[in-house]
Amino acid sequence: MSVQKTYAEINAKIKAGKAVVMTAEELIALVEEKGLSKAAQEVDVVTTGTFAPMCSSGAFLSFGHTKPRMKMQKVWLNGVAAYTGIAAVDAFIGAAELQEDDPLNSNYPGEFRYGGGHVIQDLVARKPVKLKALGYGTDCYPRRNLETTITLDEINEAILYNPRNAYQNYNCAVNLTDRVIYTYMGMIKPHLGNANYSTSGQLSPLLKDPHFKTIGVGTKIFLGGGIGYVAWNGTQHFPSMMNIEGQELSGAGGTLAVTGDLKQMSPRWLVGTSFLGYGATLSVGIGVPIPILNEEIARYAALKDEELFAPVVDYGEAYPSFTPGNLGYVSYADLKSGKIKVNGKEVLTAPLSSMPRAREIASTLKEWIQKGEFELTEPVKTLPSPADGVIAHSLKED
């Protein structure tokens, strides 16, 4: 009879220090050695990891009140605007926001050296950050302006809330035009000069649970070096783009919205990031544990780079014009080998997603679980899976 485990049983083993925990890459090796059934019986938890730029990230900050009180209508942190259309001294700093005086792409390609992601990294690094605020004055909040310096420890709350992280899969970007392009996938040289991709493949959290059988609302995760939780599905969560075999991957698949207390995170795992000619963002470290409840879950968690595919997309013409289709699929094994074939031509590849860091996350999470410091949470709600047939809409003009 095939193996069946529950969250409670696995957590009891974690507490007793007896759980068998492996990274997704270690599981792959074990399955190759002993077969799937044996591996599914032996292993209780598989850890995953990814460290890459994730633009839809940010933090809710609650600064504390001033004397006299102030309703902050405009807020800048180190010159980067934060959104204040929420209560008096609350603001949301978005990773992709730029400094007010950034020259943007007026001197193309712009450098975008400092943005919201860098503010978040500076805060987490415990560096002082300049806060400037304007208000319009009310009877209850009379103050109109403020210039001061804050640190992460002094403000009341700082809650990382990333509306879209951990993309299940992503395009491999190439350029068919005859000019260099600067994109969120990096600098892409003309005439298929290079190819950039951005997932950790066989370690990537959502590629290892493609049907969302274990990852759901409330799942406890490694986030930014600390503890976080899956808050909801991420925006642009379109898991139906993956077929039932988990192989024919078009587009990007599912995503996660994640949250956690910024004060217990680390600047090693939340890194301000700049893309030449494109903008600023935040690189986020995320690791998700997958409980091996049965053999089917083990089979997906053991998918290897040879069995996972990314679509090759032309970012010179097809992507910006929103033309559907792609130039074929390549496996993550090929992408990681350093070269792929596109339109019959050999193209050198480079990742934007750090494999050494992804491995470090998966190992760290494994260690936390082995030590009994990190127990698994059963989702309080499952996320839409490929079977739900979520369809992407696009904007129409009037």
Add this chain to the structure above:
Amino acid sequence: MSPKRIVLRFGTDSSVKPIVYRLVKDYDLVVNIVKADVNPQKEGTMVLEVSGERNEEGLNYLRSLGISVQDLNQGIVRNEEKCVMCGACTGICPTGALYMERPSMEVHFDGDQCIVCLLCTKVCPMRAMEVRL
């Protein structure tokens, strides 16, 4: 004797002098220009491979003109604290000085192969590649 790879940095006044000619004629050096960005009345840089017995004399001549002379592998450095080893630089480095070790996917930098094109200093998403002056 293997050629010495050096980076020259000119001020606005020294970029008009025919220094390569002088190195060849007066000091009998074999000079290979790897990369040059020299414009009249502007600051400039030049990457050279030089070999010959009077190498040091030639370099001293350049220094006497106020030109900064540095070993090539000291021009660009990687800030190890900032580098996250993503690998984005490896796709654009023209000489393979920045490359990935497989299967670890760790990024390495071989300063001897660097021609100081400076592409990595702008393309690195963490801005971990720095110019040392």
